[in-house]
Amino acid sequence: MNHIPVLVEEFLKYAVCVSERPVLLDGTFGRGGHSQAWLEKFPQGNVIAYDRDPEMVRIFQQEKSPYREKIQLNLGSYAEASFPEFSFDTILLDLGFSSLHVDTFERGFSFRYHQPLDMRYNKNEGLPVSEWINHAKEKEIAHVLREYGEEKQAYKIARSIVKARMIQKIETTTQLKEIIQNAVRTKKGKVYSDRHPYVKTFQALRIFVNQEFKHLEKALTKLPYMLKPGGRLMVISFHSLEDRMVKQAFRRLEFQENPDPFAKSARIEGDFLLPIRKAIQPSEQEKERNRRSRSAKMRILERKSL
Ligand SMILES: C[S@@+](CC[C@H](N)C(=O)[O-])C[C@H]1O[C@@H](n2cnc3c(N)ncnc32)[C@H](O)[C@@H]1O
Structure with missing residues (x-):
């Protein structure tokens, strides 16, 4: 079975292009559903992508994608992505595993199949x-x-x-x-x-075993600064603890600690804002179409324009 990307319409609705040469950082490429949709909306754009799973990279390299020239897929964690400030128009993290991990790769991601109990994205880690x-x-x-x-x-x-x-x-x-x-x-x-x-x-x-929270925590401190002014970081999570980490990190970026110890308020507005305060969830139709989407929540952080 292939992977059905989650919250794609909502991702496209809020994804932005704030420059003449827009770039998406897709930190969790998988089968590239979100990247392709973004390139269809912004055909002048390019994608820099990461996936931690060598199998995902191999599949992409072997398939004939019309977007091949536009996507540079790297093997590795989004937490290791290192780019200068103001590099990206949109950054996406679509957390967790793909349907291929459950249905195709025999690594024990699901209790529904009899498989060896491995569960790593990368068997070398x-x-x-x-x-x-x-x-x-x-x-x-x-x-x-x-x-x-x-x-x-x-x-x-x-x-x-x-x-x-x-x-x-x-x-x-x-x-x-x-x-x-x-x-x-x-x-x-x-x-x-x-x-x-x-x-x-x-x-x-x-x-x-995949140290997923550590990767997310690290990424949430550095990825926002790679956004161009007006650019957006969008995180789709499937776990209440992950969603809480994202929510709290975004709040800290919206209101930073006040460097003036004598000031009346301990926090001041930061360089980021929340264009939508609440988490965005899939429609009832999407939940019916794709059961995996049921627990998805997307949060968005925007870097203020200069
Ligand atoms: C939910 S899937 C992404 C699906 C993708 N948006 C699509 O449309 O096909 C998550 C993907 O992220 C990868 N992944 C998980 N943790 C990662 C990390 N820390 N860095 C990079 N990729 C990661 C998984 O191997 C998986 O392929």
Whole structure:
């Protein structure tokens, strides 16, 4: 299955071109849906893109895209992007994983398929989940599940993981799914959860092994300064903690600390504004068409004109 880009219409509505030679920084290229849509709107533009997954870069290099000449795709994290001030008209981060990670690459991103428990975007970076989960302390596992998945049953699940791995090494999504299912079951066999009880654990482990929050935190401090005056940074997130990080970072940029310690107000207006204060969410039609879009939220930061 291919990836259906999320909130494309809204992205195009608010994406801007503030110069004669507009440039988009697409920090999470994937299959390039947003980049292509942006180039259709701004045919005079060019795209500099990043993806952390070598497979995504390979697919792009092998396909015949009419936009090939206009897109420079780099392998690496958006957090490592380093460009001078005033480089981009639009910057996009469409966070998380692509449908290809779930349906095509066999890396254990979803509990729906029986696959090896890896979950890394790049197999050359960090440890696969299976390596970590078989060695980490119970407390560490519980901490990760709570911190990155907001899983209320984190301690129960962590205890079950540690018990289960004494008998057999945990190597597949199916094993992990069964462990979670048993951990969250009541004595009467009922499962405590309104959704699939595995969603939060799988999500937490993916975020942890890929250090996703660290990359986002770093990017939010540097990408805004790469915008041209009037340019916009747009972030689409799928996780409440990510959305909170984006919201707070944007607020800090809107109102900076007042350098005058004797001034009446502790904060003053900064170099950025929020053209839309609320997060933009998909329409009901989009949610129906594309289930993956249901939890998406887009926030926009604009660099003030000089
Ligand atoms: C939601 S998909 C992007 C989909 C894309 N907008 C499209 O239309 O096809 C997120 C992509 O970002 C990549 N990714 C995740 N974390 C990244 C990071 N820190 N830096 C660069 N790419 C990242 C993933 O490999 C994935 O391909």
